[in-house]
Amino acid sequence: MSSFLEVKNLSVNFKTDDGVVKAVDKLSFSLEKGKSLGIVGESGSGKSVTSLAILGLHKATSAEVSGEIYVGGVEINSSSEAQVRKLRGKEMAMIFQDSLTSLNPFYTIGDQISEAYLVHNKVSNSQAKLKAISMLDRVGIPEPQKRVDDYPHQFSGGMRQRAMIAMALSCNPNLIIADEPTTALDVTVQAQILELLKDLQKDFGTAIILITHDLGVVAEIADDVLLMYAGKAVEYGSVRDVLKIPQHPYGWGLLTSIPRLSSDPKKPLSAISGTPPSLISPPSGCAFHPRCPYASSTGSACIEKVPDLLPISPNSKHLVRCHMDADLRVEIFNSQVVPGL
Amino acid sequence: MFKYLIRRVLVGGFVLAIVSAIVFGIFYILPADPARLACGKACTPELMDRIRTTLELDQPLPVQYGRFIKGIFVGRTYLPGSEAELNCAAPCLGYSYQTDQPVTTLLKDRLPATLSIAFGASILWLLIGLSSGIVSALRRGTMIDKFSQGVALGAASLQIYFVGLILQFIFVDKLQILPMPGYTSPFDSLSEWARQMALPWITLAFLLSAIYSRLTRAGMLEVMSEDYVRTARAKGLSARAINTKHVLRGAITPIVTVFGLDLGVLLGGAVITEYVFNIPGLGKLSTDAVANVDIPVVTGTVLFSAFFVILANLIVDLIYSALDPKVRLA
Numbered sequence A: 001m002s003s004f005l006e007v008k009n010l011s012v013n014f015k016t017d018d019g020v021v022k023a024v025d026k027l028s029f030s031l032e033k034g035k036s037l038g039i040v041g042e043s044g045s046g047k048s049v050t051s052l053a054i055l056g057l058h059k060a061t062s063a064e065v066s067g068e069i070y071v072g073g074v075e076i077n078s079s080s081e082a083q084v085r086k087l088r089g090k091e092m093a094m095i096f097q098d099s100l101t102s103l104n105p106f107y108t109i110g111d112q113i114s115e116a117y118l119v120h121n122k123v124s125n126s127q128a129k130l131k132a133i134s135m136l137d138r139v140g141i142p143e144p145q146k147r148v149d150d151y152p153h154q155f156s157g158g159m160r161q162r163a164m165i166a167m168a169l170s171c172n173p174n175l176i177i178a179d180e181p182t183t184a185l186d187v188t189v190q191a192q193i194l195e196l197l198k199d200l201q202k203d204f205g206t207a208i209i210l211i212t213h214d215l216g217v218v219a220e221i222a223d224d225v226l227l228m229y230a231g232k233a234v235e236y237g238s239v240r241d242v243l244k245i246p247q248h249p250y251g252w253g254l255l256t257s258i259p260r261l262s263s264d265p266k267k268p269l270s271a272i273s274g275t276p277p278s279l280i281s282p283p284s285g286c287a288f289h290p291r292c293p294y295a296s297s298t299g300s301a302c303i304e305k306v307p308d309l310l311p312i313s314p315n316s317k318h319l320v321r322c323h324m325d326a327d328l329r330v331e332i333f334n335s336q337v338v339p340g341l
Numbered sequence B: 001m002f003k004y005l006i007r008r009v010l011v012g013g014f015v016l017a018i019v020s021a022i023v024f025g026i027f028y029i030l031p032a033d034p035a036r037l038a039c040g041k042a043c044t045p046e047l048m049d050r051i052r053t054t055l056e057l058d059q060p061l062p063v064q065y066g067r068f069i070k071g072i073f074v075g076r077t078y079l080p081g082s083e084a085e086l087n088c089a090a091p092c093l094g095y096s097y098q099t100d101q102p103v104t105t106l107l108k109d110r111l112p113a114t115l116s117i118a119f120g121a122s123i124l125w126l127l128i129g130l131s132s133g134i135v136s137a138l139r140r141g142t143m144i145d146k147f148s149q150g151v152a153l154g155a156a157s158l159q160i161y162f163v164g165l166i167l168q169f170i171f172v173d174k175l176q177i178l179p180m181p182g183y184t185s186p187f188d189s190l191s192e193w194a195r196q197m198a199l200p201w202i203t204l205a206f207l208l209s210a211i212y213s214r215l216t217r218a219g220m221l222e223v224m225s226e227d228y229v230r231t232a233r234a235k236g237l238s239a240r241a242i243n244t245k246h247v248l249r250g251a252i253t254p255i256v257t258v259f260g261l262d263l264g265v266l267l268g269g270a271v272i273t274e275y276v277f278n279i280p281g282l283g284k285l286s287t288d289a290v291a292n293v294d295i296p297v298v299t300g301t302v303l304f305s306a307f308f309v310i311l312a313n314l315i316v317d318l319i320y321s322a323l324d325p326k327v328r329l330a
Helices: A047-054 A081-087 A109-120 A125-138 A157-169 A187-204 A215-221 A239-244 A249-257 A326-340 B002-028 B034-039 B045-054 B061-074 B103-138 B143-156 B160-174 B190-224 B227-234 B239-267 B271-277 B282-291 B295-323
Strands: A005-016 A019-031 A036-040 A064-071 A092-095 A175-179 A207-212 A224-229 A232-238 B076-078 B086-088
Touching: A005 A047, A019 A036, A019 A047, A019 A064, A019 A224, A019 A232, A036 A047, A036 A215, A047 A064, A047 A175, A047 A207, A092 A157, A092 B227, A109 A125, A109 A157, A125 A157, A157 A175, A157 A187, A187 A207, A187 A215, A207 A215, A215 A239, A224 A239, A224 A249, A232 A239, A232 A249, A249 A326, B002 B061, B002 B295, B034 B045, B061 B076, B103 B143, B103 B190, B103 B239, B103 B271, B103 B282, B103 B295, B143 B190, B160 B190, B160 B271, B190 B239, B190 B271, B227 B239, B239 B295, B271 B282, B282 B295
Parallel strands: A036 A207, A036 A224, A092 A175, A175 A207
Antiparallel strands: A005 A019, A005 A064, A224 A232, B076 B086
């Protein structure tokens, strides 16, 4: 049986005056109900563009989307806007990053949650409002009967994010895409929101795609992780495999960039050198090679040839896009990356 | 809210007081002698002296101003105790030097024409401006958009006295389907009122709808790129629901603001329009008064338009607070 969400060879291009921006390049992954996938990558790596493509939100824009996206068996790319619209909110919903700008300042929180519910359910306005109240209660808003009539600016950041989650969950979708849901929040509120997402997933059996650049969040919540760089998947596997022995130098960079309380406070924070690549004219070969400290270990392969996304060993579900030899990668990870953690 | 209103009314009154003081002051430092102006053609030194006493022009300026202000609230009596005693009931703004009519009567007579122009034209330009702006925004980049915005750009750069005279030439002189613009009370003849007002309405609406069209289009396009519109799409809302409930709602606030102020200014007299079409409104009254240095009338019309602008501002602020939940009046 195929998974609830299947993404096959997804590419998204934007035509600009300076050239074609290849935001997402032949991306494939899948996700089953009740499971979570963390998509990790820096700004501009194509995470959000991918999630918008799944919701079919690139339709009616200048973006060119190719490949196939199956949501519950329905292919999104070849479906009309009207067909996809029926799935939005009901089958798949999205929690956006910035809850202040993503909620309409002119309508109450209750209005906006009921609106999502009313689109897909034939109920009266007052029933929809009751639904909104119960959803707010479910996501842990105190005094939901009262707060339901508040406007977004009257909510705190954490409460707004909860309201966004309530809105996304109101039609009980099978897939939720959470685009950096905790980025703008305090660390304690972050933990609460993640806990809430996990709880709700348990109750509703929802599949969750969590877009983030925080590996800690991934470790907390995800079953699988997809590491993206310059629009391509560079590593894909279960959280256990990928976080235990990450195979791609970009993943190592991300891991060592996390500041730790136990590290020497006088030591400068480590960062991945260089800047994110241009998506209009990406570097030749492996897009990460200009920033990769190990690129020279493969001779000129990294500069000349784009590596394929391959299993690290035959039959393994842990895929990586790197020219280095699997043994060499493990050796470098253990000898050079682990000591820095 | 109530406190806010009281404060705004007080501040509005204060602004009016300043406006009146400035206008009053300006006219009394003019080289023209009010007594001479009021005296008319057959003037003798004795007559001028009498006028000076009657109008209390022999008093110091602050006293004159004080009596003027007092007249607005409680009325005023010229030459009290004499047999020529003249009672000017509140609100008294004095008498026109030209026609000897009370300024309040003049304002009252001229107001209907100005109201007709302002409300008729504003309904028209809102209809045309908003609808063409909305269509342009929804069909961005298409021929319709380019055409309507091209027209709007052209129209916005034209002037009333140009468009007005051209239209008058076409519709009145050549085609003869409209009468000469003027003012007939709608209570006397509704059709004649509309036919005479048609050209002023069309002219004003033509120019102002261009501005509103551009404003609407720009506002809608801006809102369309808002995150919350993306959220609305992600919820599965139809394009129609998104455009009316979210996009238009977000774009309407600045339009309401500009509209309120435009209407406020227009109510004080559509000066150029009335002048071009020779319509007996407040704008025509004030331009004529300026040309004749009819000081009491000028003061009256300036105060009257200042009153409308202040009132419009207050109403806009009230509407704004109703439209934008983030704005709380306090």
